[in-house]
Amino acid sequence: MNAEFIEALGQLEKEKGISKDILIDAIEAALISGYKRNFHSAQNVRVDINRETGRVRVFARKSVVEEALDPRLEISLEAAKEINPNYSLEDVVEIEVTPADFGRIAAQTAKQVVTQRIREAERNIIYSNFIDREEDIVTGIVQRTDNRNYFIDLGRVEALLPHSETMPGERFKHGDRVKTFITKVEKSTKGPQIFVSRTHPGLLKRLFELEVPEIFDGVIEIKSIAREAGQRSKVAVTSRDTNVDAVGACVGHKGVRVQTIVNELRGEKIDIIRYSEDLTEWIASSLSPSKVTSVTIYEEEKMARVVVPDHQLSLAIGKEGQNARLAAKLTNWKIDIKSESEAGVDFVPAHSEDEVE
Structure with a gap:
């Protein structure tokens, strides 16, 4: 590794928000395992990466004892004092043991660690973005399907739309654009898993918020929803402004607002009910x-x-x-x-x- 590699880590820190120091610490930890594996060493070692030059050095750590019984882990007091007269019992002596070709191993290991950490960071970013969007509406593109799920491309991640969460008779093909409701976001070993639905009452609520500005602005409130997806729904609304008719605003001029929602839900009938105390x-x-x-x-x-x-x-x-x-x-x-x-x-x-x- 060299100074350019350290500069590249600094650039990653700016672009991906991954701390350079954390990356270097992770590379050092991985190199300890790599050293022991490749050089069949049972020594206690420490790997040091210079934060400026990128130079990698390996140090064997040995405890100072009266008489060394295991030279891999211990050094006698007499031998330690030959290195530095100030050493005393129970001190730890570090002796550089960097192999001649360790740079190649260090470069490969560093690449693997950085790639893994970037992947983890991106997964965490995606998870953070979508955990805040639970119970929200998203538009995606159908990528593929299997016996249980449709896989919906949301840009940086795929969402799972179970067949059981689609409306009766509803079928999608590759490339179809579809609006869905995020019901759950989970972490997994493969990254965030996002589950979406077409049958959840929340989808109907979010569609009304998109089509009726008065609902989005809070002038009209949806009090409750009853839905039998794909067949019929009832939506109870009330107005916080006496000058705004809740039902009329939701229906829209010549029914255009509610008809847009009906079309999105493949003809599902919607009754808009005026709520009363x-x-x-x-x-x-x-x-x-x-x-x-x-x-x-x-x-x-x-x-x-x-x-x-x-x-x-x-x-x-x-x-x-x-x-x-x-x-x-x-x-x-x-x-x-x-x-x-x-x-x-x-x-x-x-x-x-x-x-x-």
Whole structure:
């Protein structure tokens, strides 16, 4: 190694943020192992790299004793004093033992250590960047797929999109651009692993933040989301500004904002619900687009009995109970739906057939 190598380490420090001193310490430690391996030495040794010139020297470290029983590890007091009269018992004497061709080994080892440390530093940088982006939306390009995952190129790293986290019927091919939601970032021996999803409710929330400036700015707040990915979702919103209509802002002029999100989610239907602090009004709104005649609250059971016009019953319940199910998830209340003609029947919450968990 030479002064140019030391200068190169200094440049790395500026560009990659890897401390030159830490790199040199790591090279010295690796060279100790390299010396013992290549020269079959059982001595205690220290490797020193000059921080200015890059010169590498190897020193054998020997303890000063009365009589040396193991010359690889010990030196007699008499021999030590021949080197320096100031040595005394239990001191450590360092004797240079640098092999003639050690420079070649040092150069190879240094290259390996620096390459490894650069790789580790880059992995740590990527991990640090993405751990702060958990629960955020990212756009990537599909690179390949196997039986379990799509591999999404995010630039400096690949993300894993499990097939189970894609919407029903959704298929991607190489080169497709896709928006996903980061659910988890983990460290591994191969670098950071990033897991993403297309079905997570967080994706819907982030898409609304991208398309509706009032949500991004905090004027409109998303209170809750209930989603059955690829089929239908309900999003409850409220406005902190009385002059801003929360639902209207999310729908956009001629529905352009919500339609952009629907297109991204491959036609998933989205109901935008106006949130209310009034529980009765809130539960009634959650069953949109169905009209509601009345809502009765049962606090102890955290259950609501909802009465709808007879012709609205199937709409309120939805196909295979989907509308009622999403409303229950959205409000976090159990909802029992009755038609007006059924409303006269005694209501027994614990045995309701239309109850939706």
